[in-house]
Amino acid sequence: MVNSSSMQQIGLQLADQNRPLTDRFRALFTLRNLGGHEAIDCISKCFDDPSALLKHELAYCLGQMQDEYAIPGLIRVLQDKTQEPMVRHEAGEALGAIGSAEVLDVLREFANDPQIEVAETCQLAVQRLEWLKEKSSKENSQLSSNPYKSVDPAPPSLTQDTDTLQNTLLDESRELFDRYRAMFSLRNKGDTESVQALAKGLKCSSALFRHEIAYVLGQMQHEAAIPQLIENLEDLNENPMVRHECAEALGSIAKDQCLAALEKYSRDQERVVKESCVVALDMYGHEHSSEFQYADSLVKISQ
Numbered sequence: 240m241v242n243s244s245s246m247q248q249i250g251l252q253l254a255d256q257n258r259p260l261t262d263r264f265r266a267l268f269t270l271r272n273l274g275g276h277e278a279i280d281c282i283s284k285c286f287d288d289p290s291a292l293l294k295h296e297l298a299y300c301l302g303q304m305q306d307e308y309a310i311p312g313l314i315r316v317l318q319d320k321t322q323e324p325m326v327r328h329e330a331g332e333a334l335g336a337i338g339s340a341e342v343l344d345v346l347r348e349f350a351n352d353p354q355i356e357v358a359e360t361c362q363l364a365v366q367r368l369e370w371l372k373e374k375s376s377k378e379n380s381q382l383s384s385n386p387y388k389s390v391d392p393a394p395p396s397l398t399q400d401t402d403t404l405q406n407t408l409l410d411e412s413r414e415l416f417d418r419y420r421a422m423f424s425l426r427n428k429g430d431t432e433s434v435q436a437l438a439k440g441l442k443c444s445s446a447l448f449r450h451e452i453a454y455v456l457g458q459m460q461h462e463a464a465i466p467q468l469i470e471n472l473e474d475l476n477e478n479p480m481v482r483h484e485c486a487e488a489l490g491s492i493a494k495d496q497c498l499a500a501l502e503k504y505s506r507d508q509e510r511v512v513k514e515s516c517v518v519a520l521d522m523y524g525h526e527h528s529s530e531f532q533y534a535d536s537l538v539k540i541s542q
């Protein structure tokens with residue numbers, strides 16, 4: 240167990256803008272793993288940081304913790320138009336991930352936000368919450384299980400057939416929610432064919448969709464996706480939120496071919512891309528080191 244003063248110490252490490260971002264990410268993951276109101280307070284305090292990358296990760300972690308105590312802070316971030324769209328998107332997604340129907344009205348309000356990635360996120364979150372309420376008990380037993388234990392913005396599809404899933408994934412006339420469901424089914428399947436189908440999604444028209452594809456490819460850590468992820472990272476006209484997620488995916492796949500691209504773009508003009516490459520290089524180092532768990536070091540210090 241971690242006592243309150245150790246928790247505060249980790250909170251200070253997270254908030255310290257003079258520390259390297261990689262240390263601050265470790266502090267964040269430690270707080271996420273510890274959980275509870277105090278950890279949520281430490282995380283929620285940092286939404287005035289200049290790094291959009293850090294702030295979006297704060298929101299992501301709050302969603303994954305699935306504690307309703309984080310809801311008011313996340314609503315404030317979603318409502319705050321001075322926050323970067325990527326941060327507001329993650330706050331909306333986190334509100335969906337927590338799974339409480341009490342946020343449905345707020346999410347419906349932002350389902351028409353002028354920032355398309357925020358609007359699409361809130362539409363998905365509304366559909367996830369409606370699905371949880373109306374269909375999850377009927378469908379749950381038929382769904383593939385998620386080997387990564389993440390709380391996803393949509394459940395997997397009912398079908399397991401790769402061709403059907405690929406067709407749904409890439410069909411721009413279908414609802415985003417159904418395409419996300421196909422995405423998570425392919426991710427759960429995890430074979431090379433599924434990776435290749437998913438990688439095709441990096442050419443689809445919605446930036447939100449492309450960034451989620453990059454995210455699941457990072458979870459899968461499959462080298463078949465490396466060339467496509469590098470292609471989107473290298474495209475300076477690509478949305479920075481997508482380039483960011485490609486960089487992090489390459490860091491988690493952590494093969495030699497990923498290294499040169501990450502080093503090159505760790506000097507990118509876009510702050511969020513640059514910082515993602517720095518974090519990704521740290522993940523790459525971790526994959527190649529004997530450290531047992533990424534967020535382990537701070538827990539050890541604090542015990």
Ligand SMILES: [Fe+2]
Binds near residue numbers: 328329450
């Ligand atoms: Fe995201």
Ligand SMILES: [Fe+2]
Binds near residue numbers: 295483484
């Ligand atoms: Fe992200």
